Amino acid sequence: MLDLMPSLKEWQPAATGQRCALATVVWAGGSVPRPLGTSMLVSEAGDVLGSLSGGCVEGAVVEAALAALHDGGTRREFFGYSTEDAFAVGLTCGGELEIHIEPLGTAPGGLRLENLRVLAGQGPGSALALIRRVDAHGGGAVVIPDPASFLVEHSAELAVLLGLPELSPRAAARLMRAAAAQLEPLLRGGRTGLVRLAPAEGCLSGMGVPPGQTTNSATSPEPITLLVESRLPLARLLIFGANDFGAALLPAAQLLGYHVTLCDARPAFAGQSRFAGADQVVTAWPHRYLAEEAAAGRIDARTVACVLTHDPKFDIPLLQTALGLDLAYVGAMGSRRSHRQRVDSLLAAGVGPEDLSRLHSPIGLDLGAVTPAEVAVSITAELVASRTRSAGASVQAASLKDVAGPIHGTGPIHGAGTSHKASPIHNVNTPQHQETPWI
Amino acid sequence: MLDLMPSLKEWQPAATGQRCALATVVWAGGSVPRPLGTSMLVSEAGDVLGSLSGGCVEGAVVEAALAALHDGGTRREFFGYSTEDAFAVGLTCGGELEIHIEPLGTAPGGLRLENLRVLAGQGPGSALALIRRVDAHGGGAVVIPDPASFLVEHSAELAVLLGLPELSPRAAARLMRAAAAQLEPLLRGGRTGLVRLAPAEGCLSGMGVPPGQTTNSATSPEPITLLVESRLPLARLLIFGANDFGAALLPAAQLLGYHVTLCDARPAFAGQSRFAGADQVVTAWPHRYLAEEAAAGRIDARTVACVLTHDPKFDIPLLQTALGLDLAYVGAMGSRRSHRQRVDSLLAAGVGPEDLSRLHSPIGLDLGAVTPAEVAVSITAELVASRTRSAGASVQAASLKDVAGPIHGTGPIHGAGTSHKASPIHNVNTPQHQETPWI
Numbered sequence: 001m002l003d004l005m006p007s008l009k010e011w012q013p014a015a016t017g018q019r020c021a022l023a024t025v026v027w028a029g030g031s032v033p034r035p036l037g038t039s040m041l042v043s044e045a046g047d048v049l050g051s052l053s054g055g056c057v058e059g060a061v062v063e064a065a066l067a068a069l070h071d072g073g074t075r076r077e078f079f080g081y082s083t084e085d086a087f088a089v090g091l092t093c094g095g096e097l098e099i100h101i102e103p104l105g106t107a108p109g110g111l112r113l114e115n116l117r118v119l120a121g122q123g124p125g126s127a128l129a130l131i132r133r134v135d136a137h138g139g140g141a142v143v144i145p146d147p148a149s150f151l152v153e154h155s156a157e158l159a160v161l162l163g164l165p166e167l168s169p170r171a172a173a174r175l176m177r178a179a180a181a182q183l184e185p186l187l188r189g190g191r192t193g194l195v196r197l198a199p200a201e202g203c204l205s206g207m208g209v210p211p212g213q214t215t216n217s218a219t220s221p222e223p224i225t226l227l228v229e230s231r232l233p234l235a236r237l238l239i240f241g242a243n244d245f246g247a248a249l250l251p252a253a254q255l256l257g258y259h260v261t262l263c264d265a266r267p268a269f270a271g272q273s274r275f276a277g278a279d280q281v282v283t284a285w286p287h288r289y290l291a292e293e294a295a296a297g298r299i300d301a302r303t304v305a306c307v308l309t310h311d312p313k314f315d316i317p318l319l320q321t322a323l324g325l326d327l328a329y330v331g332a333m334g335s336r337r338s339h340r341q342r343v344d345s346l347l348a349a350g351v352g353p354e355d356l357s358r359l360h361s362p363i364g365l366d367l368g369a370v371t372p373a374e375v376a377v378s379i380t381a382e383l384v385a386s387r388t389r390s391a392g393a394s395v396q397a398a399s400l401k402d403v404a405g406p407i408h409g410t411g412p413i414h415g416a417g418t419s420h421k422a423s424p425i426h427n428v429n430t431p432q433h434q435e436t437p438w439i
Numbered sequence: 440m441l442d443l444m445p446s447l448k449e450w451q452p453a454a455t456g457q458r459c460a461l462a463t464v465v466w467a468g469g470s471v472p473r474p475l476g477t478s479m480l481v482s483e484a485g486d487v488l489g490s491l492s493g494g495c496v497e498g499a500v501v502e503a504a505l506a507a508l509h510d511g512g513t514r515r516e517f518f519g520y521s522t523e524d525a526f527a528v529g530l531t532c533g534g535e536l537e538i539h540i541e542p543l544g545t546a547p548g549g550l551r552l553e554n555l556r557v558l559a560g561q562g563p564g565s566a567l568a569l570i571r572r573v574d575a576h577g578g579g580a581v582v583i584p585d586p587a588s589f590l591v592e593h594s595a596e597l598a599v600l601l602g603l604p605e606l607s608p609r610a611a612a613r614l615m616r617a618a619a620a621q622l623e624p625l626l627r628g629g630r631t632g633l634v635r636l637a638p639a640e641g642c643l644s645g646m647g648v649p650p651g652q653t654t655n656s657a658t659s660p661e662p663i664t665l666l667v668e669s670r671l672p673l674a675r676l677l678i679f680g681a682n683d684f685g686a687a688l689l690p691a692a693q694l695l696g697y698h699v700t701l702c703d704a705r706p707a708f709a710g711q712s713r714f715a716g717a718d719q720v721v722t723a724w725p726h727r728y729l730a731e732e733a734a735a736g737r738i739d740a741r742t743v744a745c746v747l748t749h750d751p752k753f754d755i756p757l758l759q760t761a762l763g764l765d766l767a768y769v770g771a772m773g774s775r776r777s778h779r780q781r782v783d784s785l786l787a788a789g790v791g792p793e794d795l796s797r798l799h800s801p802i803g804l805d806l807g808a809v810t811p812a813e814v815a816v817s818i819t820a821e822l823v824a825s826r827t828r829s830a831g832a833s834v835q836a837a838s839l840k841d842v843a844g845p846i847h848g849t850g851p852i853h854g855a856g857t858s859h860k861a862s863p864i865h866n867v868n869t870p871q872h873q874e875t876p877w878i
Contacts, residue, residue, distance in 0.1 A: 003683070007713045034683070035809070048707050051682035053749060058682075058708070095774065243490035243497075244442070244473065252694055255687070256812050268487050269497065274446045310492060335534065365804070366835040367820055368827025370474070373695050381806055381820035381836075388807025396805040397820075397836050 001039040001116070001130055002192075002229045004050045008120040013043035014113055020044070020104050021065040022111065023077075025052055026134050026194060026227060027098035037192040037229045044069050052099060053079075061099055068101045074139050075101040100134045100227075111141040119143055125259055125279070129187050129230035133161055134194075135222065147187040147230045152180035162197070162224055183228055190232030196223040234259035235328070236299070239278075240286040240318060241308030242269035245333060248372035249306060250278055252380050258304065263289050265314065287317035294325050306363065306379060307332040316345045323355040329386050331363035331379060338362075360386070365397050440478040440555070440569055441631075441668045443489045447559040452482035453552055459483070459543050460504040461550065462516075464491055465573050465633060465666060466537035476631040476668045483508050491538060492518075500538055507540045513578050514540040539573045539666075550580040558582055564698055564718070568626050568669035572600055573633075574661065586626040586669045591619035601636070601663055622667055629671030635662040673698035674767070675738070678717075679725040679757060680747030681708035684772060687811035688745060689717055691819050697743065702728050704753065726756035733764050745802065745818060746771040755784045762794040768825050770802035770818065777801075799825070804836050 001024060008014060024039040040050040040058065042065035051058055057079045068075050077099045105112040111132060122128055122145065129147035133140050142157045144150045152158060153176050159165070162179060164172040175197060182195045237253045239246045242264035253260050254277070261280040264270040270283045282289055286309065293299050305322045309315055310333055319342070322330045334342060339361050346356055364378030365385065385397045440463060447453060463478040479489040479497065481504035490497055496518045507514050516538045544551040550571060561567055561584065568586035572579050581596045583589045591597060592615050598604070601618060603611040614636060621634045676692045678685045681703035692699050693716070700719040703709040709722045721728055725748065732738050744761045748754055749772055758781070761769045773781060778800050785795055803817030804824065824836045 007711075010712050012712070038683075046707055047710075049711065051708070053682070059705070062707070243492070244477075248694070252691070252816075255691055255694075256816065257810075266498070268485055268501070269490070271486075272446075272488060273449050273451070274488075365820060367823040368830075368832050368834045369823055371696075374823045377691075377695065377816065377819045377823050380816045381804060384806040384808055384813045384816050391807075393807050395807045 001037065001132070002128065002231050003037070004039055004041060005116075005120045005122075005128070007049060008041075008116060011041070011047075011049045013045065013047045013049075014041070014117060018043040018045060018047075019069055020113055021068045021101055022104055023052060023061045023065050023099050023101045024132075024134070024227065025097055026076075026100040026225075027096070029096040035192065036194060037227060040065075042066065042069075053095075053097065057097060057099075061101070064099075065101050068103050072103055074103070074136070077101060102134075102139045110139045115141070115143055125234040127190070127231060127233045129228065131158065131161065131183065132227045132229075133224065134227045135225035144187065144230075147190070147232075150184075150187055152176065152183050152187075161226075179226075183226070186228045187230045190230050192227075192229045195226045195228055197226070198223045232302075235302035235304065236261060237304040237306065238263060238290065238293075239306050239308060240264070240314065241310065241333075242266065242272065242275060243308060243310070244372040245308045245375055247272075247274045248376040249308070249379055250275065252373075252376040253304075253306075253383075254279075256380055256383065264309075285317075286314050287321045290318060290321045290325075294321075299325060299327070301326050301328060303327050304329040304383060305331070308363075310334060310338070312342070312345060315342060316349060319346055319359065320349050320351055323351055323359060328390070329360065329383055330358060331360035331382065333363045333375075334361065336362065440476065440571070441567060441670050442476070443478055443480060444555075444559045444561075444567070446488060447480075447555060450480070450486075450488045452484065452486045452488075453480070453556060457482040457484060457486075458508055459552055460507045460540055461543055462491060462500045462504050462538050462540045463571075463573070463666065464536055465515075465539045465664075466535070468535040474631065475633060476666060479504075481505065481508075492536065496536060496538075500540070503538075504540050507542050511542055513542070513575070516540060541573075541578045549578045554580070554582055564673040566629070566670060566672045568667065570597065570600065570622065571666045571668075572663065573666045574664035583626065583669075586629070586671075589623075589626055591615065591622050591626075600665075618665075622665070625667045626669045629669050631666075631668045634665045634667055636665070637662045671741075674741035674743065675700060676743040676745065677702060677729065677732075678745050678747060679703070679753065680749065680772075681705065681711065681714060682747060682749070683811040684747045684814055686711075686713045687815040688747070688818055689714065691812075691815040692743075692745075692822075693718075695819055695822065703748075724756075725753050726760045729757060729760045729764075733760075738764060738766070740765050740767060742766050743768040743822060744770070747802075749773060749777070751781070751784060754781060755788060758785055758798065759788050759790055762790055762798060767829070768799065768822055769797060770799035770821065772802045772814075773800065775801065 001022065013020060020041050020043050022039055022041055025034060025036055028034070028036055034052060038052055040048055040052050040061060042048050042062050044066070046062060046066065048058070048062060052061060060079070061077060064075055064077050078096070079099070080096045102111065104110070119128060119130070127147055129144040129150070131142045131144065140161045142155065142161055158179070159176065162175060164175065167175065178197055186193050235258055237258035237260050239249055239260060239262045242262060246262055250260050250262060259279045261282060262270065262275050262278040263282040263284060263286055265283065265285045267283045270281055275281050290305065305327055307315055307318055307322070307330070309318070315332060319330065319332060332342065342361060343356065360382060363382070364375060365381045367374065367378045367381070369375045369378040381397065385395045388395050440461065452459060459480050459482050461478055461480055464473060464475055467475055473491060477491055479487055479491050479500060481487050481501050483505070485501060485505065487497070487501060491500060500516060503514050503516050517535070518538070519535045541550065543549070558567060558569070566586055568583035568589070570581045570583065579600045581594065581600055597618070598615065601614060603614065606614065617636055625632045674697055676697035676699050678688055678699060678701045681701060685701055689699050689701060698718045700721060701709065701714050701717040702721040702723060702725055704722065704724045706722045709720055714720050729744065744766055746754055746757055746761070746769070748757070754771060758769065758771060771781065781800060782795065799821060802821065803814060804820045806813065806817045806820070808814045808817040820836065824834045827834050
């Protein structure tokens with residue numbers, strides 16, 4: 001559901017008070033395109049916000065949502081792979097999806113569109129969590145504006161959501177402890193997950209129950225199922241260097257969900273209007289700024305630093321500082337020659353080989369990027385690959401730091417129609433009319 | 440200079456009529472970050488627009504530009520690699536730059552800020568060319584709003600720029616023919632280049648003269664030097680599929696300079712406000728729309744088609760159509776299983792293996808992308824790499840189509856704080872309190 005927040009405020013059906021149903025992925029198997037929690041809103045007029053897959057199941061979900069709005073009940077829809085007829089509703093990717101469909105604002109204590117609109121007003125950069133009950137017995141929800149400090153066992157709202165007033169004090173306390181043990185790591189970590197709690201025993205199992213199986217037997221009462229979605233404040237990306245590369249990286253990094261700070265020591269450059277889209281513009285010596293932010297606790301292990309200053313008097317002290325911090329990614333722009341000089345200077349300045357090995361230099365993936373916009377793509381692509389690697393998975397994309405050869409590509413440039421060769425030939429004894437080496 | 444057009448309109452010093460000087464890269468050697476033609480505007484108050492390198496030479500260029508504004512003369516500044524002192528003004532990348540600095544609006548027939556502001560008003564998507572004289576004898580310019588149909592020999596403005604009125608009719612005609620032969624390929628191709636013409640002989644040489652050498656000898660009069668910058672209309676990128684992946688790819692493709700059309704057959708999806716940023720939204724059956732656009736001549740060899748529909752009833756006829764056209768790139772989203780099915784269906788539909796080999800499926804680079812924003816990065820990264828490869832250069836970045844293994848990564852997602860594993864374990868016999876397999 002949190003995936004819809006950025007666009008919910010401007011969605012007309014919500015603004016004009018139409019009745020809506022919320023369809024949410026509560027189980028996903030195989031190579032499905034969207035994760036648990038992904039949601040789609042359907043208005044009574046059939047307007048939709050969001051999507052649950054690449055497009056193959058939405059039509060059927062819209063129909064089920066309209067039926068739910070008609071009769072007021074929640075629904076489960078299961079979509080699997082259909083070999084019989086690839087043109088029928090089915091996931092040709094081979095994945096499986098289970099969708100929980102809930103009319104908003106009908107059940108007592110249920111999720112209301114007004115609550116969601118208030119949440120959406122929090123802004124995309126702030127922390128936020130939502131706990132929804134998605135089993136057959138309830139459709140309620142608890143909105144948590146500050147998931148980092150939320151204490152499950154102190155929440156009266158959550159007690160109601162779990163149905164604790166109907167339990168003995170002893171069973172209620174046990175259930176609350178079990179809930180806290182499962183919910184708080186998700187809330188603190190900014191993660192999404194499904195939590196299943198058996199009311200009698202305290203906790204049934206954390207594992208999802210695949211479709212077709214059931215836990216609703218005599219020894220195993222139907223569990224309370226909670227969908228937890230938690231979002232941390234945006235991770236920070238610091239761009240050092242108010243130049244064309246910084247200007248191009250800025251919006252590309254924002255599209256990836258970063259809070260972007262642009263820092264440059266030169267006021268005439270940092271103050272340009274093309275950087276006005278930054279979440280923050282700072283005129284300061286880069287290494288001093290980074291050290292101050294770290295000292296103030298505004299830097300964490302999700303923070304990314306992109307050093308595009310291209311000038312050793314800024315680069316070297318800045319990289320010394322950056323490599324001494326626990327950051328998610330530190331990259332520095334420059335030619336292969338700049339890189340060798342930079343490594344020598346950093347070693348001479350006392351940076352250890354292990355810290356140095358974490359430096360992405362030359363910054364970016366080996367795509368043959370030429371224009372600032374293309375270089376920005378090569379940097380964001382390396383960021384994504386680096387995140388995947390740090391999560392323990394392997395990816396094949398090659399970083400410039402790991403391959404030899406030219407950094408810039410040749411040939412015409414996307415959209416701009418200009419071109420650039422890395423190694424112009426300096427020979428002037430060529431036939432007349434030959435085009436210049438820069439063409 | 441064309442690189443400054445998008446931001447020129449909103450640049451305060453130009454809007455308030457300050458005097459400005461234009462600094463332009465007219466020679467670039469080695470691995471410099473910015474190509475020929477890259478420009479920076481400097482106002483009399485020292486405000487700047489644009490940058491010429493990563494940041495290492497701008498300070499010195501600003502000083503030279505202020506001096507040029509003071510005395511009204513044009514200037515050349517050369518920046519090379521300085522081994523003596525890496526902290527002095529110099530290109531540590533090992534590159535060399537020669538910068539032409541010209542005060543605007545002072546020379547008769549010279550380039551005026553008003554002309555540039557009119558040009559900037561043309562919009563980023565339209566074709567445009569600028570021919571500037573950048574030798575010691577002139578600072579004039581000819582603005583060309585329609586470079587595709589511009590005939591050099593019919594241009595009175597260009598005749599004045601080349602100084603033809605001072606030549607004999609025979610010499611003038613010869614010079615004009617030589618100019619046409621060199622200028623028109625650049626203008627038609629949307630390219631940037633330096634053209635050198637010797638007034639007496641018609642054409643001296645197309646090669647640039649490296650700094651330190653000179654052609655100004657008795658037998659070789661100083662050549663007319665023209666900087667040509669030409670821009671084609673924006674290349675088109677067609678997104679098929681009004682879903683979250685389409686919504687994320689849209690702004691990412693626009694950042695790369697594409698004119699983006701979003702097409703989906705389902706009005707309720709294509710009409711969502713989150714697609715309002717598209718240059719064009721079309722509700723139509725994808726394969727019919729593509730065939731109609733091709734028939735109308737609105738598709739060319741720079742056009743990119745990204746098939747994100749994730750539904751074979753749209754995909755198969757669309758890919759059949761797309762692979763029959765001469766497009767720059769055709770990519771299709773889907774799991775490895777969808778891909779195998781798709782290939783079988785396309786072969787069965789009569790698509791030849793050679794056409795099929797041009798299909799990027801599964802779409803994108805192997806980055807372990809999970810969120811729509813990350814998938815958009817993997818697609819734009821593959822687009823850049825594909826452009827580099829089609830220009831004949833090799834890049835190491837691996838496309839998903841060329842590697843085996845899972846498409847989606849694992850671990851926490853950038854900015855969103857949700858997560859997704861491709862292969863949930865269906866075992867429910869796990870210890871209590873264990874987190875769900877989707878966490």
